């Protein structure tokens with residue numbers, strides 16, 4: 130058993146309590162490799178922002194579970210080296226799909242896990258989430274559950290429509306499972322294609338697609354039923370058009386990629402939404418930087434010469450999110 134406390138990590142309990150109180154959200158950035166991790170830590174340390182290092186099942190397999198534990202421990206040491214005296218860093222499993230996976234993460238240094246039973250019948254979701262909570266809380270590890278289904282690809286399960294979270298279910302779910310936070314569905318979705326063009330309108334001035342608004346009434350309903358309970362938004366990338374344009378200009382093909390407008394995320398961050406998940410935007414930043422270098426410097430073959438600029442671009446992106454979207458700068 131490796132305790133996250135010995136790695137210098139923290140769980141989400143205090144992070145979320147402060148975020149709700151302060152009207153901001155903690156960034157949960159997914160990572161798969163060293164450059165993403167370096168960029169996240171550098172941005173968080175310089176911004177003094179609490180941060181959640183988020184790892185999917187696929188990312189854990191990609192990186193290797195043992196190496197990952199040391200990477201997280203190294204991240205804390207790196208943050209201190211950068212002058213962040215008391216780093217508030219959480220290592221979180223994203224979209225855990227079984228008790229065994231959650232247990233393995235808890236036993237190997239994770240300070241928080243998500244058990245995603247959102248595709249299961251309600252009673253099965255409750256039972257599975259409770260099983261994970263009962264195990265996790267013995268070690269002071271926090272647990273995120275999910276109610277409602279996001280459109281798009283979620284946890285290797287694809288759904289072509291949303292099932293918004295039913296505010297009537299949240300009290301029962303939170304009480305019976307004992308989960309520490311709850312991911313809800315209000316119209317966000319995973320990936321770089323959050324809306325089809327026919328779900329959008331077109332701005333007559335720019336000709337750009339304008340996505341439909343998020344279902345803030347569902348969020349309001351949840352907050353009314355569970356005042357002060359930490360809410361999580363998945364699928365919260367904004368799909369910056371400058372990255373999409375760069376990718377398409379230099380040989381990529383991402384037609385009609387579209388995300389969640391930043392104003393909507395800013396509004397959510399001021400509410401009980403205290404964790405906002407961002408993965409696709411970092412993937413786009415990295416891909417745009419690498420594609421541009423491959424196209425403009427075809428003789429370059431030193432990975433540091435293309436992954437280095439990609440890392441800088443991701444750091445810029447993370448700082449922008451922290452300062453201008455989540456408002457978590459200066460909070461740790």
Ligand code: G3H
Nearest residue numbers: 159185187188224319408
């Ligand atoms: O919610 C999904 C995250 O973006 C992780 O994606 O399973 O491809 O690592 P992944």
Ligand code: 13P
Nearest residue numbers: 320363364365366408409
């Ligand atoms: P995006 O695909 O919008 O970045 O969402 C990531 C996410 O929710 C990870 O769990």
Ligand code: ZN
Nearest residue numbers: 319363364406
């Ligand atoms: Zn997600």
